[in-house]
Amino acid sequence: MSELYESQRTMRAMRKTALQRGVIAVLDVGTTKIGCLILRFDGIDRGEEGEGVGALAGQSGFRVIGSATTRSRGVEFGEIVSMPQAERAIRTALQSAQKLANVRVDHVIACFSGGTPRSYGVTGQVTVENQIISEQEIAQVMADCDIPDFGEGREVLHAQPVNFALDHRSGLSDPRGQIGQKLGTDIHMLTVEEKAIRDLAYCVKRCDLELAGVASSAYASGISALVEDELELGAACIDIGGGSAGVSIFLKKHMIYADTVRMGGEHITRDISMGLQVPMAVAERIKTRSGGLIATGMDDREMIEARSDTGDWERDRRVVSRSELIGIMRPRVEEILEDVRARLDVSGFDHLPSQQIVLTGGSSQIPGLDVLASRILGQQVRLGRPLRIHRLPQANSGPSCAGLVGLSLFAAHPQDEWWDFEMPTQRYPTRTLKRAVRWFKENW
Template identity: 30%
Template sequence: MVSNHNELIVSLDIGTSKVRVIIGEIGTGSINIIGVGQAYSEGIKKGAIVDIDQTVHAIREAVDHAERMVGVSIENVFVGITGNHIELFETQGVVAVSSEDREIRDEDIERVIQAAKVVAFPPDREIIEVVPKEFIVDGLGSIKDPRGMIGVRLEMEGTIVTGSKTIMHNIVRCVERADLRVAGIFLQPLAASQVALTKDDKNLGVVLVDIGAGSTTVAVFEQGQLVATSCIGIGGDHITNDIALGLRTHTDVAEKIKVKHGCALVDEASEEERFKVTRIGSEVEKQFTQVDLANIIEPRAVEIFALIEEEVYRMGFHEDVAGGYVLTGGTVSMPGMLELAKEELDAPVRIAIPNYIGVRDPAYTTGVGLIQYATSFVERKSGRAPAAVKPSAKPAAPKQKESGNFMERVKNWFSEFI
């Protein structure tokens, strides 16, 4: 039951195989996941939108499921974004403290962040967010939150996260056509880290790996900050395709077999676990064992982990990640994936799972992380979480589109959350 005293916030995770919508109830110092909706998606390939109509349909379906579960009408969503179009840039801003008593306030922090955004970018780039690393007050550094301190000069060192204007344009267009408004766009690895990583993980040095259906996102954290991110065009769908080829069956059948009987390690697979498959071009079902399936899955899983390790090497961080690897994403739920990862990566490895009823699955890490990230971000900006829904037993009514240049509106949305 939704409390009238708590705010609700909604995340939208547009994945390659599924679109997920999660509704979180924000209480005093706590978050409760009260609604989840998901729909199969065919409009995304390797993390990029390739069919707007299919993507819009999947968003609407996922939203409808979440609305019916909770009895609300969703209006605003916080959206995650990732992909190889993401680029990180170091930045610095400097301002004079504006108040007469020289006390640093929210408006000073806002001005120094805005000053850090004054950087020349190619016309095809758009700022997603600015992530502060540290604040410096009159030469004194390593300050995480300078509010309330006394000073004359305020500096900020941080990271600007930018993305492809075209890709962001298409994401916002899909959300808008699904009769929703974008409350904010955040980088998925940063959002997922809210759930998947501890403060010690980030300080020690760790690689967060999100193995999705169509792509794998690799993000490196050091000294408490995201320092590099990349996307590999391989994921769980490649395992599904291998199963379809190996068993000579349809991909939808292969996906169900993978989820129900899949095992990533031949040594852990069982000869006793058997299943039948209707093969393409034949009416006769053929029986296979889990060992047969594991012999198909393990080579592809080994390749995925080899590519992950190569990517970390390419980014120049392999020797620095003392905290090892943290895995998330729907693909890592398969039995044997954790053990295989430890063997192939030769490092400490664990799987991150959200600790909320109804979403205790690595596939929901990004969606739950978006809610936590958006909540902390917006509360930091305004002192309260935004209303994302209105109580209602009916689906959301169509929203009126705002007028004006599209990308100008996108810039305005971003400026409200940066």
């Protein structure tokens, strides 16, 4: 098991060195765009804490010094399909961000939505010998968790302890120092295809950078688009992006479920392109300029030019009504939302105390989506925008950059994961000196 988390541990160490150096880049590899922010950690907001301000949900302490987005190439469904193209796209984003920041960055934290993420709930239980729970006991109970068989070629992306139980008390967030006999834990584990991580790591490495962390973009969007009470009481964040729609469910500030629907805005564009017989570029333009989901009588009269460049004048100068466009878009959006609904049902979202649903991502900007979503997903639906972070450019503060902002927050305040806890003594590799030191530490 120790070799399983070796790469995660090294990434954590790298993140630490990057924070010491004060500059880190975050990279969101999406299907339509690749975004990059360069963050500087200088603790500027430390003084503002206290006067009822709080930690500002982790937004304080860093600022954005460089940002760039570029059209994505070689990425489909949030996965890299063409390494050279994706590498060039990532390089474009990183270069323009570094140029803007005027700073050389060596560490990058990346997120992606593909790789068919799967959630597992893992539990472990251990009998405590010396009554008071210390980190050693927590490490033991984590080591006790039985890893589900998630199959060949998959890797753990997140493994966050979301709950601790001591004897018959459950819902503890930090059991250290408490006294009990039986310590149990629940861990939410998210696995993705190993290939997706490996490809991303390879692209980043080709850009002469070190990967200091990987996150699921559904998770990142969740922490930026949900507000604090939603995180606490239970909410789902649906990040409808270009090639996939990420679903993440939060409860008690922990992600308890994540999944991806492999459909997104690009599929809507493709439908329009096929339905109206126009090129993809024109379809994208029509979608963003006059797209909608709720047809009214007015839309029958509103005519949209559907131009193409085949050379046939009669064909190239067609017009379609907006209702026709809505008629094309709506089934696809309904399909996406129904797929999301199915995922939520599977996850047991109905049993959460609060059933807030937050829609974010680039495709959440389609007019009428909130109305349609409330019919399919339930009444408590709102459109979410990412939190403001210090010096974030206006162009990057829309819902399409929720993942990017969430990743910045993740870089600043990562959740404790399995690999952040110490390994129990029994499982320690046979480095006798270190073991001896540990033994001394524990017994005195």
